[in-house]
Amino acid sequence: MTRPSTVSDTRRGDTATDPPAPGPGTARQRGRQPRPGRGGVLAVFLAPALALFLLLVLAPIVVAGYASLYKWNGFGLPENFIGLDNYTRAFGDPTFRGDLQRGLVLVVLSLVVQLPAALALAMLLNQPLRGRAVYRLIFFAPYVLSEVTTAVLFTLVFSPNRGLGEGVSRWLGADAGAVFADPDTVLFAVFLVVSWKYFGLYMMLFLAARQGIPKELSEAAVTDGATAWQAFRHVTLPLLGPTIRISVFLSVIGTIQLFDMVWVLTGGGPIHSSETLAVTMYQYGFRRFEVGYASAISIVMFLLSLVFALLYQRIVLRRDTAGAITNQGGQR
Amino acid sequence: MTATASRAQRTRSVVLHLVCIAVGALIVVPVWFGVLGGFKDNGQLSTNPLGWPDPWVPNYLDILGNGVFWRQLGNSLLIAVSSTVIVVGAAAMAAFVFARYAFRGREFLVTLFAIGLMFPFAVAILPLFVLLRGMNLLDNPLGVILPQAAFGLPITIIILRQFFRTIPAEVEEAAVLDGCGSFGFFWRVLLPMARPALATVSVLAIVTSWNNFMLPLVVFSDQSWWTLPVGVQAFQGQYADDTARVLAYVVLSMLPALGFYAVAERQLIGGLTGSVKG
Numbered sequence: 281m282t283r284p285s286t287v288s289d290t291r292r293g294d295t296a297t298d299p300p301a302p303g304p305g306t307a308r309q310r311g312r313q314p315r316p317g318r319g320g321v322l323a324v325f326l327a328p329a330l331a332l333f334l335l336l337v338l339a340p341i342v343v344a345g346y347a348s349l350y351k352w353n354g355f356g357l358p359e360n361f362i363g364l365d366n367y368t369r370a371f372g373d374p375t376f377r378g379d380l381q382r383g384l385v386l387v388v389l390s391l392v393v394q395l396p397a398a399l400a401l402a403m404l405l406n407q408p409l410r411g412r413a414v415y416r417l418i419f420f421a422p423y424v425l426s427e428v429t430t431a432v433l434f435t436l437v438f439s440p441n442r443g444l445g446e447g448v449s450r451w452l453g454a455d456a457g458a459v460f461a462d463p464d465t466v467l468f469a470v471f472l473v474v475s476w477k478y479f480g481l482y483m484m485l486f487l488a489a490r491q492g493i494p495k496e497l498s499e500a501a502v503t504d505g506a507t508a509w510q511a512f513r514h515v516t517l518p519l520l521g522p523t524i525r526i527s528v529f530l531s532v533i534g535t536i537q538l539f540d541m542v543w544v545l546t547g548g549g550p551i552h553s554s555e556t557l558a559v560t561m562y563q564y565g566f567r568r569f570e571v572g573y574a575s576a577i578s579i580v581m582f583l584l585s586l587v588f589a590l591l592y593q594r595i596v597l598r599r600d601t602a603g604a605i606t607n608q609g610g611q612r
Numbered sequence: 613m614t615a616t617a618s619r620a621q622r623t624r625s626v627v628l629h630l631v632c633i634a635v636g637a638l639i640v641v642p643v644w645f646g647v648l649g650g651f652k653d654n655g656q657l658s659t660n661p662l663g664w665p666d667p668w669v670p671n672y673l674d675i676l677g678n679g680v681f682w683r684q685l686g687n688s689l690l691i692a693v694s695s696t697v698i699v700v701g702a703a704a705m706a707a708f709v710f711a712r713y714a715f716r717g718r719e720f721l722v723t724l725f726a727i728g729l730m731f732p733f734a735v736a737i738l739p740l741f742v743l744l745r746g747m748n749l750l751d752n753p754l755g756v757i758l759p760q761a762a763f764g765l766p767i768t769i770i771i772l773r774q775f776f777r778t779i780p781a782e783v784e785e786a787a788v789l790d791g792c793g794s795f796g797f798f799w800r801v802l803l804p805m806a807r808p809a810l811a812t813v814s815v816l817a818i819v820t821s822w823n824n825f826m827l828p829l830v831v832f833s834d835q836s837w838w839t840l841p842v843g844v845q846a847f848q849g850q851y852a853d854d855t856a857r858v859l860a861y862v863v864l865s866m867l868p869a870l871g872f873y874a875v876a877e878r879q880l881i882g883g884l885t886g887s888v889k890g
Contacts, residue, residue: 318715318794321713322709322713325706325709326709328701329702329705332765333728333762335762336758336762337728338728340740340743341739343742344738347742404628405632409625409629419636419639420881421870421873422639424870424873425870426823426824426840426841427841428841428845429844432844432848432858433646435848436858436862439855476642481884484881484884485884485885488885533732537732537733537734544845544848558734561734575738575739578735578738578739581732581734585730585735
C-alpha cells in the first residue's frame with residue numbers, strides 16, 4: 281500500500297537531477313538558450329514514459345527484492361524479516377534446482393536444434409525458388425499465434441483417443457500422446473511445441489540478415505574456387521554473426537521466463553518434470569501465497585537475465601557495433 | 613552439358629520444394645486438424661481425425677451465437693488498442709527528446725530504458741500484482757493496459773529514436789522558421805513523417821498485447837474482463853471432454869491474429885528484424 285508513494289518519490293528525485301528542469305510553465309521563455317525553454321520541453325516529453333517505466337517496470341523489481349527478504353503471504357506489509365533464508369531455501373529445493381537444470385536443457389536444445397534449423401531454412405528460402413514468398417508466410421505464421429492458443433491446440437492434437445496424435449500413434453504403433461505424460465519425454469515435447477511457434481521468428485531474422493549481405497561476396501568466393509559449403513562457412517556465416525548472437529540472446533532470455541506454453545501444456549508436470557522457474561514462481565506466489573519465497577525466485581530469474589545479458593554484452597556482443605542494446609553511438 | 617546442368621538444377625529445386633513442403637506440413641496440418649475438427653463431434657474425431665467432417669457439426673455457430681466469445685474478443689481489442697496508443701504516444705515523446713536534444717543524463721536515461729529490454733515480464737508479475745492490488749487496479753482493464761504499455765516502452769523507444777534521428781536537422785530548422793515550437797514540430801511535422809515507423813511499433817505492440825496471457829490471468833478474476841488467451845485456456849478446462857468444441861474455440865481465437873498477420877505482415881516483420889539490427 282505504501283509502494284506507490286515511495287515510487288513517485290524516486291521519480292520526482294530522478295527528474296530533479298536532470299539538469300535544466302524548470303516546471304512546464306517556463307516552456308515558453310525565449311532567448312537564453314539555443315532552444316526556447318528546452319528544460320520544460322524535456323520534462324513534459326519525458327514525464328509520461330518515465331512515470332510508466334519507473335512505476336511499473338523498475339519499482340516491481342525493487343519491491344520483489346525487498347519482499348524476497350521476508351516471509352510474507354502478500355497481504356499487509358511484510359514484517360517477518362528472514363534475511364536470505366528464501367534464497368537458501370530455493371537452492372536447497374529440488375524443484376527449483378530442477379528448474380535451473382531444465383532451463384539449461386531447453387537452452388541447449390534450442391541452440392543445437394532450433395537455431396540451426398531456422399538458419400538452414402533461411403538459407404533455403406534465400407534461394408531462387410518459385411513460391412518462396414508463400415513458404416515464408418506459412419513458416420512465420422505460428423509466431424503471431426499466442427503461446428496459449430498454440431499450447432491448447434497441441435494439447436488437443438495429442439489428446440488421448442481423438443487427437444491427431446492418435447492417428448500418428450496408430451501409424452507408428454506407439455502412443456504419441458504419451459510424450460506429454462512421460463516425465464522422461466515431456467520436456468522434449470514442450471521444446472518441440474515452443475520451436476513450432478518460434479523457429480519462424482529466427483528464420484525471419486536470419487533471412488533478413490542474409491539479404492543484407494551483398495551477393496557478390498559469396499559469388500566471388502565461388503569464382504575463386506570455393507565450394508558452396510565453403511562459401512557459406514567462411515563468408516556468409518561470419519557475416520551473419522551479429523544476428524546469430526542476438527538470436528542466441530533472445531532465445532536464452534525467452535527460456536528464462538518461459539511460462540504460458542508450459543502452464544497450458546503441462547502445468548509443469550508430470551511431477552515437476554517440465555516445470556520452469558516462472559511456473560514455480562507462479563505456483564508459490566499465486567497458488568500458495570508464499571509471496572516472499574516466490575519473490576526470491578523472481579529475483580533469481582532477474583539476476584540470471586541480467587548477469588547473462590551483461591556478460592553476453594561484454595564478451596560476445598562487444599564486437600557488433602558495441603551491441604545493439606546499449607548502442608547509443610553516432611548516427612549509425 | 614547444359615542439359616545435365618539444367619537437370620541438376622531441376623532436381624535441386626525439387627528437393628528444396630520437398631523440404632519446404634515437409635516443414636510447411638508440420639505447421640499447416642495441426643491447424644488444419646483444428647479447423648476441420650471444429651466441424652466434427654468427438655466420435656468423428658476419434659474415428660476420422662483428418663478427414664472431411666460428416667455430418668458437419670455446428671460448433672462454430674454455437675460459439676459465435678454465444679456472447680462470451682465476442683465479449684472476450686472485445687476485451688482483447690480494447691486492451692490491445694489502448695496499450696498501443698499509450699505506449700506509442702509516451703515512447704514517441706521520449707524518443708523525440710532522446711533523438712533530437714542533447715542534455716546531461718540523456719545517455720543514462722536511454723540506457724535505463726534499454727535495460728528494460730532484458731526484464732522478463734515474468735520477473736515483475738508478482739510485485740506488479742501486489743502493486744496493482746494496492747492501487748485498486750485489479751479487475752480493471754487499466755491494470756493490464758498500463759503495465760503492458762510500460763513494458764513495451766524500451767523496444768518502442770529504441771525503434772522510434774532510430775527513425776527520428778534520420779530526419780535531417782534542416783527539416784526542423786525550416787519548421788522553426790515557419791513558427792513551429794517544439795510541440796508544433798513534434799506533432800505536425802515529425803509524427804506525420806514517422807508514419808511508417810509508427811505503424812511498425814504499433815503492430816508490434818498490438819501483437820504483444822493480443823498474445824499476453826500471464827498479466828490478464830492474474831489481474832482479472834472477474835470473467836467478464838477475460839481476454840481471448842485467458843478465455844481459451846478456461847474454455848479448455850471447462851469443456852475438457854468435448855475436444856471438438858474446444859478446437860472450434862481455439863480456431864476462432866486464432867482467426868483475428870492470422871487475419872491481422874495477413875494485413876500487417878510487412879510492418880510486423882520489418883519491426884522485428886529492424887529492432888534486432890538496433
